[in-house]
Amino acid sequence: MYKFSDRIKNMDGTATREILKLTSKPDIISFAGGMPGTCCLPNDIIREIASDILGNKSAVTTLQYGQSEGVKEFLETMRGYMGELGLKGVELNNLQALSGGQQGLDLMCKAFINKGDTILVENPTYLAFLQIANTYEANVVGVDADDNGLILSDLEQKLNKYKPKLLYTVPTFSNPTGKTYTAENRKAIVELCDSVGTVIIEDDPYGRLRYDGKDVPLLKSFDKTGSVVYITSFSKTIAPSLRVAVACGAPEVIRKVTIGKQNTDVHNPALTQLIVSEYFARGYYYKKLEENKAIFKERKDAMLFALDKYMSKEVVYTRPNGGLFIWMTLPEYIDAKAMLPEAIEKKVAYIQGCEFYADGSGKNTMRLNFSNSDTDRIDTGIKIISELVNKKIKEHKA
Amino acid sequence: MYKFSDRIKNMDGTATREILKLTSKPDIISFAGGMPGTCCLPNDIIREIASDILGNKSAVTTLQYGQSEGVKEFLETMRGYMGELGLKGVELNNLQALSGGQQGLDLMCKAFINKGDTILVENPTYLAFLQIANTYEANVVGVDADDNGLILSDLEQKLNKYKPKLLYTVPTFSNPTGKTYTAENRKAIVELCDSVGTVIIEDDPYGRLRYDGKDVPLLKSFDKTGSVVYITSFSKTIAPSLRVAVACGAPEVIRKVTIGKQNTDVHNPALTQLIVSEYFARGYYYKKLEENKAIFKERKDAMLFALDKYMSKEVVYTRPNGGLFIWMTLPEYIDAKAMLPEAIEKKVAYIQGCEFYADGSGKNTMRLNFSNSDTDRIDTGIKIISELVNKKIKEHKA
Numbered sequence: 001m002y003k004f005s006d007r008i009k010n011m012d013g014t015a016t017r018e019i020l021k022l023t024s025k026p027d028i029i030s031f032a033g034g035m036p037g038t039c040c041l042p043n044d045i046i047r048e049i050a051s052d053i054l055g056n057k058s059a060v061t062t063l064q065y066g067q068s069e070g071v072k073e074f075l076e077t078m079r080g081y082m083g084e085l086g087l088k089g090v091e092l093n094n095l096q097a098l099s100g101g102q103q104g105l106d107l108m109c110k111a112f113i114n115k116g117d118t119i120l121v122e123n124p125t126y127l128a129f130l131q132i133a134n135t136y137e138a139n140v141v142g143v144d145a146d147d148n149g150l151i152l153s154d155l156e157q158k159l160n161k162y163k164p165k166l167l168y169t170v171p172t173f174s175n176p177t178g179k180t181y182t183a184e185n186r187k188a189i190v191e192l193c194d195s196v197g198t199v200i201i202e203d204d205p206y207g208r209l210r211y212d213g214k215d216v217p218l219l220k221s222f223d224k225t226g227s228v229v230y231i232t233s234f235s236k237t238i239a240p241s242l243r244v245a246v247a248c249g250a251p252e253v254i255r256k257v258t259i260g261k262q263n264t265d266v267h268n269p270a271l272t273q274l275i276v277s278e279y280f281a282r283g284y285y286y287k288k289l290e291e292n293k294a295i296f297k298e299r300k301d302a303m304l305f306a307l308d309k310y311m312s313k314e315v316v317y318t319r320p321n322g323g324l325f326i327w328m329t330l331p332e333y334i335d336a337k338a339m340l341p342e343a344i345e346k347k348v349a350y351i352q353g354c355e356f357y358a359d360g361s362g363k364n365t366m367r368l369n370f371s372n373s374d375t376d377r378i379d380t381g382i383k384i385i386s387e388l389v390n391k392k393i394k395e396h397k398a
Numbered sequence: 399m400y401k402f403s404d405r406i407k408n409m410d411g412t413a414t415r416e417i418l419k420l421t422s423k424p425d426i427i428s429f430a431g432g433m434p435g436t437c438c439l440p441n442d443i444i445r446e447i448a449s450d451i452l453g454n455k456s457a458v459t460t461l462q463y464g465q466s467e468g469v470k471e472f473l474e475t476m477r478g479y480m481g482e483l484g485l486k487g488v489e490l491n492n493l494q495a496l497s498g499g500q501q502g503l504d505l506m507c508k509a510f511i512n513k514g515d516t517i518l519v520e521n522p523t524y525l526a527f528l529q530i531a532n533t534y535e536a537n538v539v540g541v542d543a544d545d546n547g548l549i550l551s552d553l554e555q556k557l558n559k560y561k562p563k564l565l566y567t568v569p570t571f572s573n574p575t576g577k578t579y580t581a582e583n584r585k586a587i588v589e590l591c592d593s594v595g596t597v598i599i600e601d602d603p604y605g606r607l608r609y610d611g612k613d614v615p616l617l618k619s620f621d622k623t624g625s626v627v628y629i630t631s632f633s634k635t636i637a638p639s640l641r642v643a644v645a646c647g648a649p650e651v652i653r654k655v656t657i658g659k660q661n662t663d664v665h666n667p668a669l670t671q672l673i674v675s676e677y678f679a680r681g682y683y684y685k686k687l688e689e690n691k692a693i694f695k696e697r698k699d700a701m702l703f704a705l706d707k708y709m710s711k712e713v714v715y716t717r718p719n720g721g722l723f724i725w726m727t728l729p730e731y732i733d734a735k736a737m738l739p740e741a742i743e744k745k746v747a748y749i750q751g752c753e754f755y756a757d758g759s760g761k762n763t764m765r766l767n768f769s770n771s772d773t774d775r776i777d778t779g780i781k782i783i784s785e786l787v788n789k790k791i792k793e794h795k796a
Binding site: 001002003004005006007008011012021033035038039041042043044046047050051054055058059060062063064065066067099100102103106110111112113114115117128131132135165197199235239240241242243250252253255256259260262263264265266267268269270271272 | 442452510597637653667668
């Protein structure tokens with residue numbers, strides 16, 4: 001009856017959305033979402049800060065309409081933060097406050113993508129980006145990847161073939177694989193994209209969550225021409241429901257992102273932006289990050305320990321140095337999507353890996369989140385998934 | 399150099415955006431924005447409520463990822479509120495939390511509009527809606543209006559000619575004219591739109607700000623087929639920077655709005671939604687509204703008094719019963735846009751009326767906001783604008 005737009009008429013509940021609903025049931029051990037541990041969320045600190053902000057600042061700052069770019073104090077904090085991340089010479093006109101990192105992905109598509117334009121993504125990549133690209137009716141093409149990052153010969157061939165408007169990447173502790181691109185790979189990606197005028201989205205929600213090894217320079221740090229837009233979020237490092245993130249890019253690009261923001265929701269709430277900048281000013285950011293990382297690392301190690309203990313040796317899984325996810329590859333004859341209802345029946349959830357592939361492949365893969373379950377539940381849940389998988393392997397061999 | 403999308407490549411700073419910047423200069427008497435009076439913004443109440451929410455509720459509710467539809471407690475409050483506004487039988491699946499009313503307009507276009515689809519609007523209408531429609535590359539057609547609302551013969555002719563996907567209306571204390579459609583007009587609009595399957599957006603940010611006269615039933619209250627999506631915001635009745643609003647419509651339509659929301663920014667912050675629902679629960683909403691309305695009415699009356707005192711009798715202006723705006727029509731030979739720099743030179747700002755016309759007409763009109771200036775500044779500012787206008791009339795006659 002309703003004449004919906006082409007972009008949305010065939011879209012029903014997104015996988016992400018259904019996942020968020022699954023994980024809200026307390027009797028299910030959920031490795032499905034991408035949530036930081038609820039135990040790590042700083043209610044008390046944010047209460048203290050919110051109370052001070054509303055007590056000390058005038059209503060014109062906290063409650064009246066503000067500018068679309070973001071609250072000045074927040075943007076100043078972000079300028080300093082970008083410096084700490086190794087980006088030099090960042091000015092206020094390089095920055096745009098966002099309502100979560102995902103809004104940055106949407107606004108970048110809004111600024112660049114006409115129907116039919118090509119976007120390159122890593123194969124596999126963040127499933128919500130694939131959904132966003134669908135709402136812009138883009139042609140999404142996957143680029144093959146290995147442990148070092150994107151496979152440069154494949155990238156080069158696809159850049160030349162498609163002249164894509166955008167390359168979307170999660171180069172540090174990637175969603176879903178947990179992989180980190182090497183510095184050499186990053187540098188080469190920027191150079192290849194520059195040669196054909198492709199703009200790069202560096203989506204970095206997980207970069208601060210490193211548990212082992214050394215930081216790799218941001219992909220944006222190799223950008224000499226203004227071709228990289230760096231997006232980082234506080235959803236995983238402070239709290240998801242603040243919905244605060246920031247984009248950093250060339251002023252010309254940021255200007256278009258700002259215009260998109262103006263049109264879609266005018267501006268972020270001031271309160272949540274000010275909470276983040278005060279969280280930095282009071283020294284909570286790095287301090288709390290260290291505490292949370294210790295918890296997440298313990299959970300990651302517990303998940304790997306359980307996998308090593310229970311899972312068939314025919315199954316391959318990543319051993320990430322950070323982020324929130326372990327990526328698992330089952331024997332080719334096991335369909336992780338078909339197996340999911342069996343797992344949920346046994347009160348464990350994960351996400352089938354095919355959701356992360358532009359072409360729907362990867363049927364024998366799954367993504368496991370370790371940050372939002374305690375170590376006991378991790379052991380129980382991994383045991384259940386392992387038993388399911390091991391039984392299928394046994395049946396196949398029989 | 400950058401290959402921006404068609405929708406945005408020719409878009410520079412929007413009028414709204416520039417207005418927000420103008421009005422942030424304290425030495426300018428601004429009648430330009432659509433802001434509630436800063437003096438009416440409840441910093442202290444919100445501080446009390448935010449502190450209680452963060453102190454009493456668990457982090458899984460306040461800070462963790464939540465559902466795209468909105469926080470359950472907020473939606474329950476909205477269900478009750480819709481009943482108070484005269485909408486019967488509203489269920490949770492009729493509701494979607496929004497980051498400001500404007501996001502509802504954007505998500506409705508996202509759900510319905512393909513490039514080239516027609517949207518009908520009142521001539522003149524909310525300028526930001528015209529900008530949003532541009533980002534969806536819609537064909538926007540203005541419908542003529544009089545003091546009773548839309549001119550039904552013109553509406554009928556354009557519905558039949560264009561079979562528009564959407565009709566966008568601000569039927570109560572309209573932006574920019576301050577006009578309210580009669581109940582008969584509303585009923586007829588719904589019936590005419592139903593006959594061709596056009597969905598109606600009833601944008602109602604101002605409906606609660608009635609200073610004189612009696613409420614008119616919501617346009618949505620005449621909806622028997624699910625063709626009206628009602629959007630109301632707390633930007634003008636609690637605080638703009640909370641960015642909290644709600645859409646109420648048929649479940650099928652709301653589902654598509656939710657999917658759009660999921661893709662663009664996942665969900666609103668929980669904190670701001672909970673602040674609004676607690677603001678209702680503690681009885682502040684209607685109480686504070688009465689206090690604010692007394693102030694806004696005084697300012698409206700002061701502006702009308704000053705216009706009556708200073709302005710040439712050849713100028714026509716509305717005497718609205720509510721909302722935030724007076725709409726002024728100058729003699730045809732005066733161009734309000736051309737005059738604006740002269741006004742700003744003299745430290746007074748307004749918005750040229752042509753911004754509110756889909757076809758760029760209305761060059762001799764302007765919108766005056768009275769809610770965010772005290773009565774002294776209103777007198778001074780209107781005197782300055784009147785002197786400018788009166789001088790032009792005198793020069794024209796000379």
